[in-house]
Amino acid sequence: MTRRRISSGSRFEAEIGYSRALVAGDWVFVSGTTGFDYAAMTIVDDVAGQCEQALRNIDAALREAGAAMTDVVRVHYYLPDGDDFPACWPVLQRWLGEVRPAATMLVTGLADPRMKIEIEVTALKAG
Numbered sequence: 318m319t320r321r322r323i324s325s326g327s328r329f330e331a332e333i334g335y336s337r338a339l340v341a342g343d344w345v346f347v348s349g350t351t352g353f354d355y356a357a358m359t360i361v362d363d364v365a366g367q368c369e370q371a372l373r374n375i376d377a378a379l380r381e382a383g384a385a386m387t388d389v390v391r392v393h394y395y396l397p398d399g400d401d402f403p404a405c406w407p408v409l410q411r412w413l414g415e416v417r418p419a420a421t422m423l424v425t426g427l428a429d430p431r432m433k434i435e436i437e438v439t440a441l442k443a444g
Contacts, residue, residue: 318342323381325374327355338378345382345440349395350374351432364396364433368405371436372412379440387416388440394422395435405434 323338324330330337338347352367353360355374361367376386392413396402402422418438427435 321382323378325355325378327353328358337374338382340382343442345379345384345388345442347375347378347438347440349393349435349437350378351427351429351435360431362431363404364401365404365408367433368408368436371434372408375436375438376412379438382440382442384440384442386412388442389413389416389418389438390441391439392418392420393437394420395425395427395437396422396433397425397427398433399424401433 318341321340322336323340325337327337329335335348337350338345350371351360351374352370353374354370361370372386379385379388394402394405399422427433
């Protein structure tokens with residue numbers, strides 16, 4: 318099975334030692350992705366805006382991998398404050414409402430106090 322790395326260009330990938338996504342056969346594993354706009358290295362304050370940007374970042378990685386959001390089979394949401402999660406639901410509904418992947422939400426600390434959500438997905442490319 319061939320493996321291919323996908324990079325977002327984020328400095329974090331080189332500094333920490335990981336890839337935005339890894340393609341292994343028909344599987345695409347997207348690393349935990351936050352709401353940073355990686356081109357500008359900026360992040361908005363509100364959790365819904367961060368959720369939207371994180372999903373845009375994930376969508377870009379999936380497209381580069383030859384997959385799409387409709388291929389997502391598993392998603393993990395990580396939030397420092399569980400009370401913030403409902404504000405994300407309309408955004409998640411827009412992006413994944415038809416896909417309805419298996420999902421888990423965990424309350425946990427994140428690497429930067431500005432981060433309010435991190436999203437990790439696994440996709441299986443449609444044959």
